[in-house]
Amino acid sequence: MLINHPLLGPRDASEFTYLGDANLLNRPDWQGENAVEAFHDYLYLRDNPAGLHRELWFHEQGDRSWLVVTRNTLTHEILGVEMARDVARNNKRFEGDAQ
Amino acid sequence: MSVNRLHGGLVDHETAVNFSFNGKDYQGQVGDTLASALMANGVRLMGRSFKYHRPRGVMTAGSEEPNALVEVRTGGRQEPNTRATTVELFDGLTARSQNHIGSLKYDLLAVNDLFPAFLSAGFYYKTFMWPRAFWEKLYEPAIRRAAGLGSVSFEDDPDVYDKGFLHCDLLVIGAGPAGLMAALTAGRAGARVILAEEDFLLGGRLIAETNCVGELSGAEWTAAMQAELASMDTVRIMPRTTVFGAYDHGVYGAVERVSDHLAVPEAGKPRQILWRVYCKRAIVCAGALERPIAFQNNDRPGVIMAGAVRAYANRWAATPAQEVVVFANSDEGHQTAKDLIAKGLCVPAVIDTRADAPDMAGIEVLKGAQIINTKGCHGVTAVKVRLASGQTRTIKCGAVANSGGWNPNLGLTCHQRGRPVWDEAIHAFVPGSDLPVGQSVAGAANGVMSTHGALATGVAAAMAALGDLGITAAAPDLPEAEDGPVTLSPFWHVAGAKRAWVDFQNDVTVKDVKLAHQEGFRSVEHLKRYTTLGMATDQGKTSNVTGLAVMAEMTGKLIPETGTTIFRPPYVPVAMGTLAGRSVGKAFHPTRLTPSHHWAAEQGAQFVEVGNWLRAQYFPKKGDTDWRQTVEREVLSTRASVGVCDVTTLGKIDVQGTDAAEFLNKIYANGFAKLAVGKVRYGVMLREDGIAYDDGTAARLAEKHFVVTTTTANAVTVYRNMEFARQCLFPDMDVQLISTTEAWAQYAVAGPNARKLLRKLVDAGHDISNEAFPFMACGEITICGGLRARLFRISFSGELAYEIAVPTRYGDALMRRLMEEGEEFNVTPYGTEALGVMRIEKGHAVAAELNGTTTAANLGMGRMVSKSKDSIGSTLSERDGLNDADDLRLVGLKPVHTGEVVAGAHLMNATGPIDAKHDQGYVTSAAYSPSLETSVGLGFLRDGGNRMGETLRMVNPLEDQDVLVEVVSAHFVDPEGGRLRA
Structure with a gap:
């Protein structure tokens, strides 16, 4: 597989370490209501879609970027690759706007 | 000249090559394969079949060969299960047949053939059911021995296997007419092209047939094309290269057999190369594979595919016999007869299943006839034919050229679950529309069976691929070539045969397929598994479609309704050594050496593998009686004066930025x-689930600068997790991380004289007195006259101790200097064993305690987990189940009277039952403490904090260990920590 790194261009998948669902970016608020339940769901409940999946890959043998890769789990087609840090920042901004 | 050697062809008749088969010497020619050379020498019997041990000879002329599996070479280069059809002959080649006990000709296991009913479809499932106890002792060893194909020498392979990476615009797989035209079209357009061909000669069927291309013979035209392609800088021609797999995103796997055709690889050359090819587009031009018609005893040596017979005659100037009958369901039969006659051979008859088959001048065509049996002990001597009239006739012959039509070679088109579709026009499966992304198919592989069609579709496929890539190309002129229609009338097997083989390699007959149907195994997938049809190393290249056709006949359905056949990588077997490449033996993983490694080796240190690192385990000295005494000496000497230990392998992560402290607050459970x-x-x-996973220290060198240490084993994981936290969880923090594990050599200097020793190295101006540099101090200093260093006053041993770090390249020098300057204190280097003993004596946790199931509370560090801040794992560390009143607590253990504490043993109450239900905990670490002169251990004990002084039973029923132990503090040595602060 090839992952089109936003900074480095296409890189072989063997350079990366896979983590899983990109929902791991959305770590709950430790002071929120039912924080233990929220963390439980965050940590243990994942979707396992047949189709599009946003997931985290770490360029461990490369520039050490965490990436959010949108992959079709049925075909391995990769539809998008973003810097996880950018995604995380946008998520936070969005949360901020919502509040 | 050899008995079955013909004139002409592409072998060098002037240059003989000596080889041996089953101990007998033969001569072949340059250009021969083992199969063609044996054929030329009149050898038809080449092996025994897998199950029934039937005599078998060569059946094809390519890598699809199911029968002629041989063992080649000897010693470290010995290779089993090699197809004789792909082994290039070289001088001194030795080959042996396989799968027989006794001689090839009189195989003792041929007795299996007398009891075919016993070994019919599903025989494993039926026969070896009862009694159960017989399976391991009797059935399995016997089956394994009988079924083993080749053998291995168990010697190390002396050759090197390489891995390589290639990039191109267009990968063309197969160099027949379609592949050559595709490569030419793309090459002339300036595209980067790789042309991979499994054979050692380019041309595919062009060099096996007598058809002309334009004014030239197939071989001449191929040579002209090859010359033009070779002259192009952007085209790489790779003969002897099998593309075996189509993977995601245009990645293809290929094996180049660089030196298989040589007795010994040339100096500096590998035996084979595993290539990973990254291409933008790929065109599969892999041709087609001929399928046999099944008839009674169709597996006798001498029954060969008609296309292979033509290839042997036309290309290799070899024939299986002087008299060859032809059996076919298309005009292929006529063509075969024509070619053989041209070579001066005798064709007693063409047996054509078609009632309306065309006539042939000078040769008898038996229209609407079928072969109903063959005769001959170790090879065909005659065939029995049922004529259209119903009469039978016996025809003497030494070989049968058999053709049931051609199947497009679908392998690579299926590797991503592509499903072939049935093409009624050619009565075969062709690639479906769900090809791997970027792949197209041309020529016979796509069901286009004429030479003209191959040339034309090769050009068209290349033009389309280049168009996708935005490369403008001109279509080359097509030469005149054969453009006949497919003339076959489907015919799969001769009815009424007792034993007609479908899958030759796994010994599956028409009857087995019928039996599977009868017993309810009707889906193609079930059929496969029940009969093992298509599950041999050839993946059923010559058998799958026939098997399907028989099943279709049984179910009364059409073939496409019955199912389809798909293939998985690898297209042909790939040797394990090729996949391993250079990652063998010591090179399996990198070995990381610390800067003082060579110094330690000079001292005669024993090393231990810790991940990829080699660490000094202990330093035996003259007079030491055994390793344990060495370790005790190192411990006592360190505790009495001073010892030095290389701790470079600990992970070191540099953390800088205005938010560095806040970031560490998130990473660590404590503040x-x-x-x-x-x-x-x-x-x-902690992990986010609340379980402790690593420990270490963080030193604040400056307001915005920390150095974090991790355990050796977790250095990579901690760094990865810290980057995850930085980038994904706390993206707005101003903090940067980098691993500096390799940048610094670090040594623990421990013992009452540690400061005195360091004082001799540390430059004046740096006060390291207890007042100026107390326990848990750190600082950047210089030593030995200006060398920058970092000093940490931390202790793993429990003694007055420091860790000193210098840039890696000074590590060796620093170790030597410490030993030199420490001589007056009788300084002792100590290894990981002594380190381990001292940390157990001190009650420090390592991986045995941070074992992936324990919390900070279990470790006795529950109060360290700050509740006033958010850190990874802090929330879930409070969840139910991790905070029960009688949770496990880390305690110390020592024997009450005699006996040893043993890691892994479990703790039970002194009285009461000993079983899992009454388990009180377990021992994690144990050692003999030379300081206390007793065995000591650490372990987790239920409610351990409140059970000091209690006597328990430490049991290990597996080894009959049962020792009374006392629960004590885990801090065996200096529990108040006075030594640390001295």
Whole structure:
């Protein structure tokens, strides 16, 4: 597989370490209501879609970027690759706007 | 000249090559394969079949060969299960047949053939059911021995296997007419092209047939094309290269057999190369594979595919016999007869299943006839034919050229679950529309069976691929070539045969397929598994479609309704050594050496593998009686004066930025925000689920600069997790991380004389007195006259201790200097064993305690987990189940009277039952403590904090160990920590 790194261009998948669902970016608020339940769901409940999946890959043998890769789990087609840090920042901004 | 050697062809008749088969010497020619050379020498019997041990000879002329599996070479280069059809002959080649007990000709296991009913479809499932106890002792060893194909020498392979990476615009797989035209079209357009061909000669069927291309013979035209392609800088021609797999995103796997055709590889050359080819587009031009018609005893040596017979005659100037009958369901039969006659051979008859088959001048065509049996002990001597009239006739012959039509070679088109579709026009499966992304198919592989069609579709496929890539190309002129229609009338097997083989390699007959149907195994997938049809190393290249056709006949359905056949990588077997490449033996993984490694080796140290690192385990000295005494000496000497241990392997992560302290607050369960500059703090890291996973120290060298240490084993994981936290969880923090594990050599200097020793190295101007540099101090200093260093006053041993770090390239020198300057204190280098003993004596946790199931509370560090801040794992560390009143607590253990504490043993109450239900905990670490002169251990005990002084039973029923132990503090040595602060 090839992952089109936003900074480095296409890189072989063997350079990366896979983590899983990109929902791991959305770590709950430790002071929120039912924080233990929220963390439980965050940590243990994942979707396992047949189709599009946003997931985290770490360029461990490369520039050490965490990436959010949108992959079709049925075909391995990769539809998008973003810097996880950018995604995380946008998520936070969005949360901020919502509040 | 050899008995079955013909004139002409592409072998060098002037240059003989000596080889041996089953101990007998033969001569072949340059250009021969083992199969063609044996054929030329009149050898038809080449092996025994898998199940029934039937005599078998060569059946094809390519890598699809199911029968002629041989063992080649000897010693470390011995290779089993090699197809004789792909082994290039070289001088001195030795080959042996396989799968027989006794001689090839009189195989003792041929007795299996007398009891075919016993070994019919599903025989494993039926026969070896009862009694159960017989399976391991009797059935399995016997089956394994009988079924083993080749053998291995168990010697190390002396050759090197390489891995390589290639990039191109267009990968063309197969160099027949379609592949050559595709490569030419793309090459002339300036595209980067790789043309991979499995054979050692280019041309595919062009060099096996007598058809002309334009004014030239197939071989001449191929040579002209090859010359033009070779002259192009952007085209790489790779003969002897099998593309075996189509993977995601245009990645293809290929094996180049660089030196298989040589007795010994040339100096500096590998035996084979595993290539990973990254291409933008790929065109599969892999041709087609001929399928046999099944008839009674169709597996006798001498029954060969008609296309292979033509290839042997036309290309290799070899024939299986002087008299060859032809059996076919298309005009292929006529063509075969024509070619053989041209070579001066005798064709007693063409047996054509078609009632309306065309006539042939000079040769008898038996229209609407079928072969109903063959005769001959170790090879065909005659065939029995049923004529259209119903009469039978016996025809003497030495070989049968058999053709049931051609199947497009679908392998690579299926590797991503592509499903072939049935093409009624050619009565075969062709690639479906769900090809791997970027792949197209041309020529016979796509069901286009004429030479003209191959040339034309090769050009068209290349033009389309180049168009996708935005490369403008001109279509080359097509030469005149054969453009006949497919003339076959489907015919799969001769009815009424007792034993007609479908899958030759796994010994599956028409009857087995019928039996599977009868017993309810009707889906193609079930059929496969029940009969093992298509599950041999050839993946059923010559058998799958016939098997399907028989099943279709049984179910009364059409073939496409019955199912389809798909293939998985690898297209042909790939040797394990090729996949391993250079990653064998010591090179399996990198070996990491610490800067003082060579010094330690000079001292005669024993090393231990810790991940990829080699660490000094202990340093035996003259007079030491055994390793344990060495370790005790190292411990006692360190505790009495001073010892030095290389701790370079600990992970070191540099953390800088205005939010560095706040970031560490998130990473560690305990607080770091208020750590003063110049101080070190012990920290424990949790996983998000609340379980402790690593511990270490963080030293604050400056307001915005920390150095974090991790355990050796977790250095990579902790770094990865810290980057995850930085980038994904706390993206707005101003903090940067880098691993500096390799940048610094680090040594623990421990013992009452540690300061005195360091004082001799540390440059004046740096006060390291207890007052100026107390326990848990750190700082950047210079030593030995200006060398920058970092000093940490931390202790794993429990003694007055420091860790000193210098840039890696000074590590060796520093170790030597410490030993030199330490001589007056009788300094002792100590290894990981002594380190382990001292940490157990001190009650420090390592991986045995941070074992992936324990919390900070279990480790006795529950109060360290700050509740006033958010850190990774802090929330879930409070969940139910991790905080029960009688949770496990880390305790110390020592024997009450005699006996040893043993890691892994379990703790039970002194009275009461000994079983899992009454388990009180377990021992994690144990050692003999030379300081206390007793065995000691650490372990987790239920409610351990409140059970000091209690006597328990430490049991290990597996080894009959049962020792009374006392629960004590885990801090065996200096529990008040006075030594640390001295």
